[in-house]
Amino acid sequence: MKFTIFQETRRGARQYNQDRMCYSYSRDALLMVVADGMGGHLHGEVAAQITVELLAELFQRKARPTIQNPHQFLSDAFNKCHDAILNYASNHNLLETPRTTVVAAIVQDGVLYWAHVGDSRLYLIRAGRMLARTKDHSKVQQMVDTGKITEEEAEHHPEKNKIYNCLGSMFPPDVEIGGKVPLLDADAVLLCTDGLWGGVQQKELEELLSSYPALYALPQLLDRAEARGGIHGDNLTGVAVNWHEEDDFPSTAALSTRKLLDGEVTTRLNALDADKTLKESRDVSESDIEAAIAEIQNAIKKYSK
Numbered sequence: 001m002k003f004t005i006f007q008e009t010r011r012g013a014r015q016y017n018q019d020r021m022c023y024s025y026s027r028d029a030l031l032m033v034v035a036d037g038m039g040g041h042l043h044g045e046v047a048a049q050i051t052v053e054l055l056a057e058l059f060q061r062k063a064r065p066t067i068q069n070p071h072q073f074l075s076d077a078f079n080k081c082h083d084a085i086l087n088y089a090s091n092h093n094l095l096e097t098p099r100t101t102v103v104a105a106i107v108q109d110g111v112l113y114w115a116h117v118g119d120s121r122l123y124l125i126r127a128g129r130m131l132a133r134t135k136d137h138s139k140v141q142q143m144v145d146t147g148k149i150t151e152e153e154a155e156h157h158p159e160k161n162k163i164y165n166c167l168g169s170m171f172p173p174d175v176e177i178g179g180k181v182p183l184l185d186a187d188a189v190l191l192c193t194d195g196l197w198g199g200v201q202q203k204e205l206e207e208l209l210s211s212y213p214a215l216y217a218l219p220q221l222l223d224r225a226e227a228r229g230g231i232h233g234d235n236l237t238g239v240a241v242n243w244h245e246e247d248d249f250p251s252t253a254a255l256s257t258r259k260l261l262d263g264e265v266t267t268r269l270n271a272l273d274a275d276k277t278l279k280e281s282r283d284v285s286e287s288d289i290e291a292a293i294a295e296i297q298n299a300i301k302k303y304s305k
């Protein structure tokens with residue numbers, strides 16, 4: 001496999017960042033994940049952190065060097081993340097369980113698979129046009145589907161971020177399985193939270209992701225969304241990848257997995273960072289964060305088997 005990949009997250013105007021992201025790859029498979037946590041006093045980011053770390057851990061265990069059934073893997077993994085979040089809430093006697101959206105994708109044998117819960121999105125861009133996009137699990141999307149409002153009206157609807165499906169709720173998640181799409185050279189894939197997609201137009205996504213490499217296009221999209229969000233801006237996060245035909249793309253920024261050994265996996269994720277989080281939020285103590293990190297590791301060990 002050969003691809004160019006870039007990920008970035010920003011706090012926006014919020015007190016702290018509850019978004020999480022990661023990518024992980026073996027010699028023959030690539031995993032990308034974005035999660036948007038919900039819940040106060042550290043819990044939202046813990047739910048999102050459990051989700052990305054557990055998915056990465058499960059991928060590392062199963063990608064030897066490919067995932068046997070990518071769609072089934074994603075569905076099973078999402079449900080394990082849901083159970084791990086509920087277990088965390090139970091251990092802490094929380095009145096309200098922390099929740100998170102999640103969108104994840106796997107690429108192997110040149111084919112893109114994806115699944116999602118909530119309103120974090122995946123976009124597949126080919127030749128300057130959107131070939132595929134996940135459909136939000138939200139009240140406003142239901143209104144679009146039933147013809148009550150148009151897609152254009154949905155973009156500015158005051159309730160567009162109210163979702164009915166997530167990990168960590170009292171109901172099991174309804175995991176929506178995406179397509180099985182063979183990728184072509186120069187295809188671009190973006191996974192992102194609503195803080196990003198809500199601040200840019202589809203045309204901008206299409207133009208930037210098809211005209212520039214991910215490591216340039218994604219920061220440009222984040223800049224625009226963050227500026228438009230202003231003092232009310234949400235956290236915003238994205239993982240973007242450009243797909244290349246093997247040996248057809250000479251850029252030093254491109255990653256080739258050819259030299260990886262069977263069973264070798266590389267992972268990049270944003271961890272729950274005590275120093276950074278303390279600077280972002282005065283109502284979270286260092287002991288809170290250390291306890292949360294320990295709980296996350298316990299959840300990973302328990303549910304990654």
